[in-house]
Amino acid sequence: MFKKNIIISIITLFFIAVLPVTHSFSIAMAPNESARGAILIERDSGRILYSKNINQKLPMASTTKIMTALIAIEKGDLDETVIVKEEWTNVEGSSIYLKPNEKVKLKDLVYGLILRSGNDAATAIACHIAGSIDNFSVLMNERAKEIGAINTNFTNPHGLHSENHYTTAYDLALISQVALKNETFRKISKTVDYVSDRDLNSHFYNKNKTLWQYDGGDGVKIGYTQAAGRCLVSSATRDDIQLIAVVLNDNNWFNDCYNLFDYGFNNYKNTHILRKGNFIKNISINNGKIDKLPIVINKDFYYPLLKDEVKDIKISVKIPKTLTAPVKKGTVVGEVNITLKDQNIYKGDIKLSESINEKTLKDKMVNFIDSIF
Incomplete structure (x- = not known):
C-alpha cells in the first residue's frame, strides 16, 4: 500500500x-518538605516535577480509599441499592454510621468513603462488589498492576494498618492520576459537602482542606493512622494544568502539598507542542x-x-x-x-x-x- x-x-x-510560549515564568526553589516520601506530577502527562524517596514502600492509611472508590465506580452501578450487613458496621476508626439492614445507594457509600473517610463505607463497598474484603483486595491489586503501581499491595479497602498493606509515593500518584481522569471520581473528590438519600447522618462534609484553602484545589484524599502518620494526596488545577501532590508520613502534610503546588505552577507551563x-x-x-x-x-x-x-x-x-x-x-x-x-x-x-x-x-x-x- x-x-x-x-x-x-x-x-x-x-x-x-x-511558539514562543506566552506564559511568564517565575522560578521558585524546590520545596523542602518533611515527608518520608513525596512526589509532584502533572496529571495528563504523568511527568514527575518533584520527588523524594518516591519508591520507598510505606503505609498509606485512608489514601487507600482512592483505589476503593475507583473500583466501585468502574465495576459497580452507583444507583444500585446496597443492603448493609451487621458485620460491615463494626469497623474501627472513621465512620458514616451505617446501620444493620440499612438500604443505601452505592453512590452515597462512595461519597461517604471519599468525603468522610468512612471505614464502614469502605467495607460495605468491598463486600458488595466482591463478596468479601479478601476478594476485593484481589481486585485492588490487579488494578494496581494494570496501572503500573508494582510496589503496592492492598490487604483491605480502608487503610487500617496491616504489615502487608503498603504503597509508594510514586505508585499512589499513578493510582490518583488514573482516578482523576475518571469524570465521576473527579466530581466526587472535589465535592465540599454532599447530602445523601439516607434518613440519618445524611450530610457529608469533606475532610480535605485543600478544596477551600488552596486556590484551584480540587481533590483528593487524606489519611491518618498512628503507623502511617499523616498522608495526603492533593490536587489543584490552574490554567488547564492539574497537579497531583502526594506526601506520606508528613506532619506538615497540607502546607507541604501547597508548597509543592506553588513550585509546580511557578516553574512549569503546559506547553502546546503538537x-x-x-x-x-x-x-x-x-x-x-x-x-x-x-x-x-x-x-x-x-x-x-x-x-x-x-x-x-x-x-x-x-x-x-x-x-x-x-x-x-x-x-x-x-x-x-x-x-x-x-x-x-x-x-x-x-x-x-x-x-x-x-x-x-x-x-x-x-x-x-x-x-x-
Whole structure:
C-alpha cells in the first residue's frame, strides 16, 4: 500500500507548535518538605516535577480509599441499592454510621468513603462488589498492576494498618492520576459537602482542606493512622494544568502539598507542542483519484516544560514518500516521536484524515487522453 522509502525528518518545535510560549515564568526553589516520601506530577502527562524517596514502600492509611472508590465506580452501578450487613458496621476508626439492614445507594457509600473517610463505607463497598474484603483486595491489586503501581499491595479497602498493606509515593500518584481522569471520581473528590438519600447522618462534609484553602484545589484524599502518620494526596488545577501532590508520613502534610503546588505552577507551563490540523507535507498518490494528499497532525499534545526546556524539544516525523490507492480514512501512515533532552515523551500515529479511492477505468482513459492532447 505504501512504499518502503520513508522520510525521517527532525522538525523544530517552531514548525509544528506556535511558539514562543506566552506564559511568564517565575522560578521558585524546590520545596523542602518533611515527608518520608513525596512526589509532584502533572496529571495528563504523568511527568514527575518533584520527588523524594518516591519508591520507598510505606503505609498509606485512608489514601487507600482512592483505589476503593475507583473500583466501585468502574465495576459497580452507583444507583444500585446496597443492603448493609451487621458485620460491615463494626469497623474501627472513621465512620458514616451505617446501620444493620440499612438500604443505601452505592453512590452515597462512595461519597461517604471519599468525603468522610468512612471505614464502614469502605467495607460495605468491598463486600458488595466482591463478596468479601479478601476478594476485593484481589481486585485492588490487579488494578494496581494494570496501572503500573508494582510496589503496592492492598490487604483491605480502608487503610487500617496491616504489615502487608503498603504503597509508594510514586505508585499512589499513578493510582490518583488514573482516578482523576475518571469524570465521576473527579466530581466526587472535589465535592465540599454532599447530602445523601439516607434518613440519618445524611450530610457529608469533606475532610480535605485543600478544596477551600488552596486556590484551584480540587481533590483528593487524606489519611491518618498512628503507623502511617499523616498522608495526603492533593490536587489543584490552574490554567488547564492539574497537579497531583502526594506526601506520606508528613506532619506538615497540607502546607507541604501547597508548597509543592506553588513550585509546580511557578516553574512549569503546559506547553502546546503538537497542534491538531497542522500541515506536515503532501504525499504523492499512486493510482489515486487525487495526485497528492496533505498530511496533518491528528491530535494535540501538551507537556509541562520549564522555560529553558523549550529549546530541547525535538520532533521526529516518519512518513512515506508515496501511497498507493485505495487507502481508507484512519489508516496509519506514519508516526510522530517527541523527545526532551533525548528522552522520549510522546509517540503517536499519523492517520489519514480522508479515504483515497483508486482510479477507475474511466479516470485512466481521461488521463490518457489528456496526456495526448
